[in-house]
Amino acid sequence: MTSSLFKIAGGTVYDPTNGVDGQVRDLWIADGRIVAAPTDPTVRPERTLDASGMVVMPGGIDMHCHIAGPKVNVARKMRPEEKRVAEKVMRTATTHSGTMGSVPSTFATGYKYAGMGYTTAFDAAIPPLAARHVHEEFDDTPCIDKGFYVLVGNNHYIMRAIQEQEPERLKAFLGWLLSAAKGYAPKIVNPGGVEVWKQHQGGNVHSLDSVVEHFDVTPRQIIRGIALAAEELKLPHRMHIHANNLGLPGNWTTTLETMKALEGHGGHLTHIQFHSYGGGDGDEDTFNSKARELAEYVNSHPNITIDVGQVMFGKTTSMTGDGPLGYYLSNVYKSKWFSSDTEMEAGCGIAPIEYKNKSLIHSLQWAIGLEWYLMVEDPWRVVMSTDHPNGGSFMAYPQIVRLLMDRTWRNDVLKTVNPLVLERSSLGDLDREYTLNEICIITRAGPAKILGLKHKGHLGVGADADITIYTPHDNKEVMFELPRYVIKAGQMIVELGEIRDPVRGKTLHVSPDYDHGVEADIADWFEKYYSIRFRNYPVTEDYMHEHETIACEE
């Protein structure tokens, strides 16, 4: 890192966190961070980048994607058929080659995020037993900062602590687990449902009050128990929730109950599009949008934030920690299917899928995603995501920007999808268009705030100098898919999509304070049920490469 001064001069700056909405400003950078403009007018920067006429934003932040770890890597192995027809990522003198398709290889993932102006991404579903694997892949995922969420919604120790009504033990365990995995936030996937899947053919829970056999707990208790513990541990991102009944007609009532189960505690409902369906009993003819009903609840409950999980038409790969969902999807698509159950912790399902614009279901999923962006009034509480690669690739983000900013184009696309969408959703009635400032919020400033990343998502003094500079264009997809410059921690890493300096990027994780007295009990439990030793479980500090501990504080 150089301590020399770097000035980005005369750009049109969007920095919603600091109330800057398209004003011409200079940015000063030193030691990888934004610094105040020197008060001494004779001080000259060592380098100046003329950004006049260009749009300057903080680097993009993807707060929910699947880019590393066991599930992603299995999907890479499983889908050779899509790689030979996909874009080729060529080796250069300084960058590695790679493969694309719906599940890019590690180096390609880093290059493509950076090339698109994103500088931070979080993998959303990691069984802590495989944490080491993720850290290894992260080290081979250059250019971006990254972190991951730790699967806890079907963890045996947590369910037992809830059953035995020991909230303090739950809290200590959660603190220990996040520290041991060097993870960022607790993630709940189909709470209780994955454990039932492990116990029974086609097993799952079906409501917030279904009882999980053997552990005698309900999804509602799991959600509440973890929400409380996360709040007391002061986690920067409290709890990331993939609710029960994903993808099923009529699931919107479960989603509403999940929001209510938070009882005012902070919680982030992820890929909410997949959880906003009316209809029932597997009857396709009744499938419809309940985005409006749910959005009204979100609008009136500031403790809740969401990301969308936008569906885009085309082929992709479904991958989830929701084991029973994988089974369901593989039966729907009659496709190859991967499932893996991780002891004490989690499940996993993977299947190739395709979204077709002639299909009513798929067209509605696409429309419901857009409804969510357009119906949540406060852009600080809705985040852009495709749940990469589940709804589509992260490479589709520029296209989503255009759909949100250009009503005419949106309506043109709407005409090409299954016409029943107009009856079953209100997308055709929504004429809201996003401003650049609002796009900046839902792709960087908002996710940074929701994640508790105080030094990201903005361009104020002290912020990481992660900056994306765009050439303005009427077609916002063109503008956002190929930034003119991308700067990471003060280094120029991309010019017009070409990687200039493949910096490594760092891993972001938390290390909450917890009662270490719990460790003896965890060790006993470990020796009884786990297949690896307690001592060999935690990812130790010396294992980490470039990394940063994000503080747990109010």
Add this chain to the structure above:
Amino acid sequence: MSIATKKNTAPDPSLKIVQDATCTFCGCVCDDIDLSVKDDHIVEAKRACVLGKSWFFNHHTDTRPNCLISGQPATIADGVERAAQILAGAKYPIIYGLSDTTCEAQRVAVGIGDWIGGNVDTTTSVCHGPSGMAFQGVGEVTCSLGEIANRGDLIIFWGSNPAESHPRHFTKYSLMPKGMFLPNGRKDRTCVLVDVRKTKSAKAADIFLQIKPRKDFEALWVLRALAQGLELDAASIEDETGVPLSAWQDLMDRMKRAKFGVILFGMGLTMTRGKHLNSEAVLALVRDMNAYTRFVAKPMRGHGNVTGADNVVSWQTGYPFGVNLSRGYPRFNPGEYTTADTLARGEADAAMIIASDPMANFSQAARTRLAAIPYIALDPKETPTTRAATVAFTTATYGINTPGTVYRMDDVPIPLRPAFDSPHPSDFEVLSQLERRVKQLKAAVRIG
């Protein structure tokens, strides 16, 4: 990497104890071994099996030079320079082996393959490669080994002989453990062995089905048919598989009654007639069974870190083995880019063999080709492959001398806790130097 060392209170103060060390001999990757180390010898390996003990006890530091060029002692720097020249100057260089080294070293090796535009292939291509291909066809329903310990009430070994190849698999994962849902351990489980001969593992099984050699595919499809309730002709089934239809029906009844069934399959299945079709039949059968109960499958992987190799090659290139990078991006084609084939067809013109001994176990045609081209070998031991190498590096042994990461057969990553230092460099160190030099040479070519 942390090295857990605790001063023992035992009388001998010169003994170093390494608790929960990891054995990398087979795919079980047992991480509960307590080593007692005296100077540079391991004198005790608590809980290790007979294979593990021989792995730990018979490891003594080799007195060979760190590097040999054409059989003559050389410095590591000279060896790296010569190796880099060979790899960077070749038209079709290949990199092979990788399953007995750390993921850290594997990552660098795949990187070298990328910079030189060569082939990257691992020993997977000669063991469970067919399972990898079958996996790409139908997927896999599987689990971590702890799930088998806690839930598996019907355990079927097919074409694998863990009593001799993975001795602690029974006690640690699959048969003996008292699990969360199997409080009586072995008594709560039924074990079935299917194989073409009565191996030592038969003693551990409740039921042994001896099928005709090279009839695994047919036998598995009999089970798939029975799962669907199809009527089969008893005489032809017995004639074809060597096992009466009633025995197959009994097995299918047990499979449907099981709460959590498991098929653990070995090279007896993947390396006999049918190969990937056999693996595909197992994976498809297990998938089918999930319409009736919970059922999983798992290949019994052999080498200590072959699973790590699959993972590393996959995350860097998108493909698990048999990867070609000569066009500047990864391509995958088993049979074309797998090492036994590129050598036997006389295509490869330089090679780097890491922790593997193809000179001892490849076909005559492949060995002849390897002997005729310049190649580099990295191995802790002297082997037929190191003896004929142009540049041979003697490296430290992973898990005994070097830290790092290995992946157990169920993809669980496990850290290594080395027992004592080696005078030799690690694979990672040699490969890292080599990568730097190869990159320089390749960049110079580009500019030139």
